[in-house]
Structures are given as C-alpha cells and as structure tokens.
Amino acid sequence: MRCLGKSQVGFRVQRMILVTTLTNARQYATSALADLFRKRWNAEIDLRSIKVHMNMEDLRGKKPEIVRREIWAHCLAYNLIRKTMAQAAYLHERTVRDVSFCGALQALAGMVGQTATVETSTFLDLARTQLASIVTRQIGNRPDRVEPRAIKRRPKNQKLLTTPRAQARAQLLITPESAA
Numbered sequence: 001m002r003c004l005g006k007s008q009v010g011f012r013v014q015r016m017i018l019v020t021t022l023t024n025a026r027q028y029a030t031s032a033l034a035d036l037f038r039k040r041w042n043a044e045i046d047l048r049s050i051k052v053h054m055n056m057e058d059l060r061g062k063k064p065e066i067v068r069r070e071i072w073a074h075c076l077a078y079n080l081i082r083k084t085m086a087q088a089a090y091l092h093e094r095t096v097r098d099v100s101f102c103g104a105l106q107a108l109a110g111m112v113g114q115t116a117t118v119e120t121s122t123f124l125d126l127a128r129t130q131l132a133s134i135v136t137r138q139i140g141n142r143p144d145r146v147e148p149r150a151i152k153r154r155p156k157n158q159k160l161l162t163t164p165r166a167q168a169r170a171q172l173l174i175t176p177e178s179a180a
Contacts (some may be wrong), residue, residue, distance in 0.1 A: 042097065049101045050078050081105055088131040094138075103137025 018037055022028040051057050056074045061067040082096070085104045089096045111130050118126055161168060 046078075046101075050074055053102045053105055054078060081108060084108065084131070085134060088134040091131055092135040094135055098138050099135060100137040100139045104134045107133045107137065 016034075016037075018033055020028075020033065022033070054074055054077065056071075059067050059070050061070050081101070081104055085099045085101070086096050088094075088104075089099055107130060111126070114126060115123065163171075
C-alpha cells in the first residue's frame with residue numbers, strides 16, 4: 001500500500017492522522033490501517049447503490065412508520081441482490097466487488113417476467129443462465145480514480161409546489177373572468 005499523500009495524484013492530504021482504538025502497533029500495521037481506511041469507499045458505493053440505482057433518493061411515505069417500512073424494503077431488496085451477486089461471483093470464480101450492482105439489478109429485473117411463465121423443469125437452467133449473465137456485467141478496476149466534484153445533470157427549471165396540491169389545482173382552474 002502506498003502512503004496517502006502528496007506524491008499520489010488525486011489525494012489532497014499531505015499527512016493523515018487516523019484515530020483508532022487499535023493500539024497494538026505490532027498487530028495492526030500502519031499500512032494495513034491505511035488500506036482499511038481506503039476500503040471505506042466500498043461503503044460509500046453501496047449507499048449510493050441503494051439510493052440512486054434502487055430509486056431511494058426520495059422517500060414517498062409521509063408517516064414515520066411508512067418511511068421505516070420503505071427503508072427496510074429497500075434494504076431487504078438490496079441484500080437479496082447482493083446475495084445473488086455473491087452466488088454468481090462464487091460460481092464463476094470472481095470477486096463480488098468486480099460485479100456491477102446496476103448490471104445485476106437490470107439482469108434480475110429482466111428475469112422477473114421470464115420466471116412467471118417458465119416451467120419448473122427449465123427454471124434451474126434459467127437461474128444458471130441468469131447468474132452467468134450477472135457475472136458478465138463487471139466494473140473496471142479503478143484504483144485511485146480521480147473525478148471532479150461537480151454535478152453533471154442540471155436541475156429541471158420547474159417551480160416548486162409550495163401549497164397543497166388541491167389548492168394549486170383550484171388556482172389553475174380560476175379564469176381571469178371568474179376572478180373579477
């Protein structure tokens with residue numbers, strides 16, 4: 001593991017202090033801690049997968065218990081997709097981190113329609129084909145990737161709904177003649 005610092009393109013820090021409760025320097029090498037710290041990026045990617053690829057950026061529930069259910073449903077679906085990815089990676093001797101989450105999600109979504117009409121005898125063959133399809137959708141090895149901190153897509157130029165929807169509809173139905 002290279003030292004995080006000025007000599008590595010894309011890293012802004014020149015010196016990093018990592019505070020930990022692991023005090024035994026012989027058992028926990030500095031390079032191993034730095035490597036572990038860099039692997040935290042996978043957690044960031046996983047959260048992005050849940051929020052963006054599974055359409056959880058905006059929760060639709062209004063009551064706390066409904067929002068909790070929505071979050072748990074997304075977590076359950078995410079874990080089932082990750083489990084399928086792990087099975088596919090294991091069967092085809094790959095690592096899970098090499099398999100694209102978005103690609104696996106698309107492959108599984110495409111399979112849903114097929115499973116309803118397939119006969120039981122061919123279901124196992126379809127499942128094997130699906131696992132092979134998931135593994136073919138890989139992400140590239142991009143260590144130390146450098147990306148600009150900018151948003152590519154611009155927000156839509158729409159007014160925000162600041163009044164109750166029924167009231168806004170009523171305002172649209174008022175004609176200039178009826179207002180006078």
